[in-house]
Amino acid sequence: MSSYDRIYAIVRQIPYGQVATYGQVAELADLAGRARLVGYALFRVSPLQDDVPWHRVINAKGEISESPFRNGGDYLQRSLLESEGVQFSPTGKISLSHYRWQPD
DNA sequence: TGCTTGACTTTAC
DNA sequence: AGTAAAGCCAAGC
Numbered sequence: 065m066s067s068y069d070r071i072y073a074i075v076r077q078i079p080y081g082q083v084a085t086y087g088q089v090a091e092l093a094d095l096a097g098r099a100r101l102v103g104y105a106l107f108r109v110s111p112l113q114d115d116v117p118w119h120r121v122i123n124a125k126g127e128i129s130e131s132p133f134r135n136g137g138d139y140l141q142r143s144l145l146e147s148e149g150v151q152f153s154p155t156g157k158i159s160l161s162h163y164r165w166q167p168d
Numbered sequence: 169t170g171c172t173t174g175a176c177t178t179t180a181c
Numbered sequence: 182a183g184t185a186a187a188g189c190c191a192a193g194c
Contacts, residue, residue: 067190067191068191086175087176090177097188098176098189098190099176099177100175100176100177100189102175103175103176104175104190104192107175121175123177129175129176131174131175141175
């Protein structure tokens with residue numbers, strides 16, 4: 065049981081049509097302050113964990129952080145979110161105050 | 169074994 | 182408002 069497994073568990077709990085920031089996921093996964101690990105963990109393992117909705121995890125700015133080395137799917141993440149009904153601002157930002165996942 | 173890099177966050181100017 | 186620096190942990194070389 066590594067810390068990463070907790071991250072996947074949290075991400076898997078993000079409901080449809082909602083998003084969460086790296087920092088939030090980190091905190092829920094008992095990894096407060098280690099937001100970087102969340103992003104890194106997803107980058108390393110998400111392709112292997114097809115049951116993890118990694119596209120619902122974004123940065124604190126409400127923007128999508130994509131890596132130039134991602135599988136060519138540059139705007140894939142955005143497309144997936146739009147498919148779930150998430151509205152993007154003209155600048156490509158998401159209204160966190162409205163779509164942010166707020167667990168009880 | 170040790171340094172560099174990276175899907176980040178927060179505070180400060 | 183945009184930019185800068187520090188804190189964090191793991192993987193790659």
